[in-house]
Amino acid sequence: MLVPYMNFQKSEITLQVAQIARDFAQQHIKPHVMEWDESQEFPTPIFKQLGELGMMGVLVPEQYGGAGLSYFEYKTIIEEIAKVDGSIGLSVAAHNSLCTGHILLFGNNEQKERWLPKLATAEWIGAWGLTEPNTGSDAGNMQCTATKEGDNWIINGTKNWITHGRSGDVAVVICRTGEPRAKNNATAFVVERGTKGFSGGKKENKLGMRASETAEMIFDACVIPDSNRLGDVGDGFKQAMKVLDGGRISIASLSLGIAKGAYEAALQYSQERHQFDKPISSFQGISFKLADMATEIEAADLLTLSACDLKTRGESVTKLGAMAKYYASEVAVKVANDAVQIFGGYGYTKDFPVEKHYRDAKLCTIGEGTSEIQKLVISREVLK
Numbered sequence: 001m002l003v004p005y006m007n008f009q010k011s012e013i014t015l016q017v018a019q020i021a022r023d024f025a026q027q028h029i030k031p032h033v034m035e036w037d038e039s040q041e042f043p044t045p046i047f048k049q050l051g052e053l054g055m056m057g058v059l060v061p062e063q064y065g066g067a068g069l070s071y072f073e074y075k076t077i078i079e080e081i082a083k084v085d086g087s088i089g090l091s092v093a094a095h096n097s098l099c100t101g102h103i104l105l106f107g108n109n110e111q112k113e114r115w116l117p118k119l120a121t122a123e124w125i126g127a128w129g130l131t132e133p134n135t136g137s138d139a140g141n142m143q144c145t146a147t148k149e150g151d152n153w154i155i156n157g158t159k160n161w162i163t164h165g166r167s168g169d170v171a172v173v174i175c176r177t178g179e180p181r182a183k184n185n186a187t188a189f190v191v192e193r194g195t196k197g198f199s200g201g202k203k204e205n206k207l208g209m210r211a212s213e214t215a216e217m218i219f220d221a222c223v224i225p226d227s228n229r230l231g232d233v234g235d236g237f238k239q240a241m242k243v244l245d246g247g248r249i250s251i252a253s254l255s256l257g258i259a260k261g262a263y264e265a266a267l268q269y270s271q272e273r274h275q276f277d278k279p280i281s282s283f284q285g286i287s288f289k290l291a292d293m294a295t296e297i298e299a300a301d302l303l304t305l306s307a308c309d310l311k312t313r314g315e316s317v318t319k320l321g322a323m324a325k326y327y328a329s330e331v332a333v334k335v336a337n338d339a340v341q342i343f344g345g346y347g348y349t350k351d352f353p354v355e356k357h358y359r360d361a362k363l364c365t366i367g368e369g370t371s372e373i374q375k376l377v378i379s380r381e382v383l384k
């Protein structure tokens with residue numbers, strides 16, 4: 001059941017943050033969207049600028065150099081950026097909620113002081129490595145190992161599909177520290193770029209989200225001190241699942257931004273494009289599509305706000321976060337598909353934004369747990 005009597009009236013601060021993110025996206029991202037998409041360029045300077053605005057450490061308390069804002073503002077920022085460019089939205093989300101989020105949740109004070117100020121200001125870009133070539137949904141079966149030797153850990157293995165796998169200055173990496181398939185057999189570590197034995201590997205050539213770098217991270221006898229370990233030995237997988245609980249709000253927000261961007265473009269186009277001497281919006285075949293799109297976006301928005309509300313109040317968000325991620329991502333794919341249909345042949349070209357929304361949206365049903373895995377999480381929760 002959703003939380004009763006929720007009040008989702010936007011606060012003054014949320015409205016201000018939305019305006020700043022919207023203005024930034026229009027001025028600094030929109031003019032370059034297709035150039036970055038075509039070249040698959042990861043535009044590092046944009047993230048530094050977003051860092052100056054506090055958008056790379058949204059949830060990080062001010063004492064660690066962050067903006068100290070809530071999940072409501074975080075959702076708004078991801079959404080406003082993704083309306084214009086999903087791939088920048090994805091990178092901002094991964095940086096904030098995965099790498100930074102993991103250190104924020106599970107780092108000790110010394111670790112927080114060491115890494116969070118650099119991440120929150122985007123002096124450093126963060127990466128987070130759970131997925132491996134043979135373990136995606138079945139992430140608990142990881143093969144990348146960390147072995148204790150004296151006061152150090154030696155990491156060996158490969159992580160792939162990692163957002164900022166090459167460009168990240170610092171990475172949280174979840175490694176196996178126990179027997180395969182054993183309980184509590186993984187531990188999380190922080191590895192800084194430049195550490196001997198740590199390198200970036202193949203960069204993926206993707207369908208969408210092309211300005212967000214996705215690459216391998218390779219560990220070859222990479223030695224790190226025990227002081228880089230996050231939390232207890234054996235807690236890495238449990239920590240990762242907690243991080244992903246929040247990450248699902250990110251992907252729901254990313255989905256909403258893409259859906260809203262596609263919907264707004266289609267709404268406008270449907271009133272401008274004339275066929276049979278009428279705007280195409282006057283045909284029920286088009287107006288009913290718009291009605292469905294608007295309704296589904298509204299429902300996905302409310303689900304995501306409910307997850308933000310629970311998270312803000314410190315309650316478990318496992319079920320609602322998975323619901324929001326699952327529903328919003330499927331809505332994004334459907335809305336982007338309908339938007340291309342409303343644009344007709346023009347929607348199939350790169351002259352209009354909807355084809356990119358269509359390509360970008362698909363990632364949302366895959367990354368940070370596929371739709372099938374979200375249904376697994378939700379069904380476990382409802383059958384408890």
Ligand SMILES: Cc1cc2nc3c(=O)[nH]c(=O)nc-3n(C[C@H](O)[C@H](O)[C@H](O)COP(=O)(O)OP(=O)(O)OC[C@H]3O[C@@H](n4cnc5c(N)ncnc54)[C@H](O)[C@@H]3O)c2cc1C
Pocket residue numbers: 094098127128129130131135136137138160161162163164209214363366367368369370371372373376
């Ligand atoms: C652009 C991009 C960015 C990414 N960024 C990161 C990152 O920063 N860090 C990171 O660690 N990972 C990242 N990932 C990895 C992502 O989380 C995985 O791709 C995702 O979890 C799915 O794993 P997989 O691709 O191996 O698919 P698989 O696990 O091989 O799944 C293949 C299919 O089988 C289905 N399936 C699997 N198991 C079940 C089951 N039990 N029941 C029903 N169906 C099932 C899946 O739903 C899917 O349809 C990223 C991926 C992409 C594409």
